[in-house]
Amino acid sequence: MLNTVPYTRDLVLVGGGHAHALVLRAWGMDRLAGARVTVINPGSTAPYTGMLPGHVAGHYGRDDLEIDLVRLCRHAGARLILDKAVGIDRDRREVLLEGREPVAYDVASIDVGITAEMDLPGFAAHGIGAKPLDKYAARWRGFLARAVAGEVAPDVAVIGGGVAGCELAMAMAYALREAGVAPHVTVIEAGPQISGMGAAARRKILAAMAELGIELRLEARVMEVTADCVVLADQPAVPAALCVGAAGAFPHDWIAQTDLPQRDGFIEVGPDLRVSGDAALFAVGDCAVMPHAPRPKAGVFAVRAAPVLHHNLRAALSGGRRKTWQPQKYYLKLISLGSKSAMAENFGVSVKAPLLWRWKDRIDRKFMDRLGDLPAMARPAVTGEMATGVRDMLAAKPLCGGCGAKVGRGVLSGAVKGIAAAQGDVVTGAGDDAAVLRQPGGGFQVISADHLRALVEDPAQMARIAAVHALGDIWAMGAQPQVALAQIVLPQMSASLQERSLAEVTRAAEAVMQAAGAQLVGGHTTMGAELTIGFTVTGTRAQMPLTVSGAQEGDVLILTRPIGSGVILAADMAGQADGRDMAAALAVMGQPQHREALVLAEVANAMTDVTGFGLAGHVQAICAASGMDAVLWRDAVPVYAGARGLSDAGVSSSLMPSNRADAPVLGGDDPLLFDPQTAGGLLAAVPEGQVEAVLAQLAAQGCEGHKIGQLSRGSGNLTLR
Structure with a gap:
């Protein structure tokens, strides 16, 4: 940034x-x-x-x-x-x-x-280590849901009778019991007693485990983990629909x-x-x-x-x-006992009480609050004499990254009106996704350029998203991507960091272009205030490329990606987005759409890609050029996870007001229709009789396709239902 x-x-x-x-x-x-x-x-x-x-x-x-x-x-x-x-x-x-x-x-x-994955026969296939914690927690949530539904027996085996193993065994037994399931939890310990605590603490832990009906197997040597049990040497097998490894740190x-x-x-x-x-x-x-x-x-x-x-x-x-740093020799252990009760041990002294749970809860929440309540970064104050209008612009929300930083559709339309009409080998010029040129040997070539202001700090991820975004114009014309020229602005940095950054950008861009069947042939670099990556791209098509002007009455609109990326990116800038939602959206934005384009280009009457002007703006572009009206089905439009909640809370991109003014919608209001998309989906007008076959083809390619509306003869109106 x-x-x-x-x-x-x-x-x-x-x-x-x-x-x-x-x-x-x-x-x-x-x-x-x-x-x-x-x-x-x-x-x-x-x-x-x-x-x-x-x-x-x-x-x-x-x-x-x-x-x-x-x-x-x-x-x-x-x-x-x-x-x-x-x-x-x-x-x-x-x-x-x-x-x-x-x-x-x-x-x-x-x-x-560390990991708690164990080198035991069958453990890799049927067991789960207590660490890494995220993998274990996800596996436990799935097991609990299936146990409550009666799909699996509530049999749990924990290998390892230390503090961690006993604590997790009590937590799992308590959760199963609270869910209305009679648990059968067994702790398997190789030694003669549970370990990692003093004698007084051990007695309290054993009593708490007994209250929860947890069975303890001591001096037990595990031979094998199977799909439904843990096989022991010289002892009966332990039933286990879930086997958790907690015997040490690896x-x-x-x-x-x-x-x-x-x-x-x-x-x-x-x-x-x-x-x-x-x-x-x-x-x-x-x-x-x-x-x-x-x-x-x-x-x-x-x-x-x-x-x-x-x-x-x-x-x-x-x-x-x-x-x-010299770590302390003694430290306080706060051990959960399943229910909202805990035990504390330090210097060999142990105490058990519900009050300790509340104390532990406060400590834990305070730690998480430190990492969750992050101060907002203040914008530098501008003082002194200013030209008229500066204060109003400074008071507005910060400029978004990606397509949220684009100039509005209305402003852009006014600017391109003065460009000369197509002539000579130029079939179509400004106004569509890409310009169309006749090739001397027959067929057509399309050419377009696009660049993005950085929306993440990672040059490689930005290059991938920017390449997918630029290729969207070629795919939208039904053309096969051909070559690309990169335009890269790096923040000011030392020569060694320039080399590292450019290598990352080039490798990422090449991977996207090669997957799409195109070649990166060069470009231009400079340094500036912030990372900006763009591409000039060309493509070829034997027949006339698709434009926004060919839609027919009755065509159904198909969209290949969710909307709402602009809201998520705006929330991320303000520190309000959920990291999982942000990561999921970025992953989709970085995926090429060559397979979707191949399917849609065979049948679509008109096509475009949904980018900075939002879904409403791009639907209206098809309607205006084709002489159509459109009805969008609100509940059918796919939305990125987290975007709806953020939008309902008032989060929006800096380009949203311009998009809303440039593409009025009748019959209702949904701010996400005006949300600027970066590397957004392809939007195709498909004959009604071929829609189901197209959706089936997309699914067979592992791609998404959503019916979001339909066209009828009209004068460019868009209605939401």
Whole structure:
């Protein structure tokens, strides 16, 4: 986004663990000038360890325990890459990823937690580790729903009788019982007693487990996990429709395969949290081990280490002095007991009481509030004498990214009226999705240009979305994409960061163009105030390309993508969007539509792509050019998850008022009809008799198609029903 200080150094945070989440919050409050921050995490959210048992028991909803990394990264000015790290190349200073090219760093930190996946026969197929927490929580929610519906037996086996295993066993037993299902939960422990606590605490835990009817198998050696039981040596098998592994903390396999200094697969770090022998790399949380101060795997240490990590990352980027951290030897354990009751243990003393649950609840909610209640970034105040109208524009909402930054349809129409009419080899010029030219050897070529002001910080993701967006004009004409020229504006940055950024943009753009059957042949680059990416694209078609003017009476309108991306992007700018909704919308926006275009181009009488002028504006473009009226069926129009709620709450794009004024709708009002779309869906007018066959073809290609309205002879009116 807008950058007033040149970027010179790349900081990469691998993983969305508790320490990194707190670093991001602190970074947003005081950003280090010149440092570009990247976060790499498989998902858009990260679960908070402390609230997981309460979530499993039903005391917290999913939103209560998930840290929204999208919002945190927006607050910190960081880009978020939704991918899994699979390695580190320390010589090249690159993080290797599962689904895209490596990401370079000058300084990096690793906070990826641990796994509880167990190396047991059948566990990979039938079991689930208690960590990573998000995978376990999702599996538990599905199992609980099926158990309540009577689809599976409420038989649960927990392998591991430590604090984590017992706590989760009690949470699951309580949730099943509260749901009206008689639970059968068994804890399987290899030792002679449950572990990780003193004698007094053990007695209290055993009593709480007995109250919930939990069975305990001691000195039990697991031989195999099957679809319906856990097979033990010398003991009867344990029924298990759900098997949870909680027997210890295991490092991620990919870390063991690196050249990082390790102890039993955990990354070795010093008192300043640096990886031993590496001045550019840090590690924190459960994935790291401190030989000078070994401690159990507990979230409290990651939380306490966060301020020191934040300081030392800044020092490593700026040449400052680092601090050291000495984790406390003793720490308070607050253990949930299934119901809203908890036990506390510290210094060998344990206490059990409902009051402790309320105390734990306050601690946990306070932590999550720190990561959820992020201060809004104030716009710089402009003072002094101003020209007339400046204050009004400054008081308006900030300019959106993507297509929300476009000039309105009415303003643009007035500007293109003065352009000369098509002549010579130019069949059609301004006014449609692309210009149409006759080719000397026969057939037609289409040409268009489009660019986007950055809507996310990630150059590769922006390049992908911008390429899909530009190709939309070619697909809308029913043409086969041919070549593309890139126009790239980078924020001011050092030469090394320019090289990294341009490499990411080029690779991402090439991937989209190649998937569409086109070739990236060059372009132009410059530096400016913010990231902007665009493409000039051409395509070919043997017969006359589709335009907006060929629609026929009775045609049904088919739309291939949801609307509402502009609302979500506007909410994201204001820190109001749910990270999961934002991530889901971006994923759709980055998917090419060549398969949809091939299906629709064979039958459509008219076609366009829905972009900055909103669905209403693009429907009216077809109506005006074809001499038609249109009826849109409100409930049939697909909407991105989260967009309706945001729109109802008054969130809108900065281009919304212009779109509404330029495309009036009769019979009702829906703000989302005027929402500017970035890389939006194809909108095709299809003969009524061929609609079902077209929808079937789209589905067979794994594509979406939605009947959203119908055309009739008229004078360009649009009605909502």
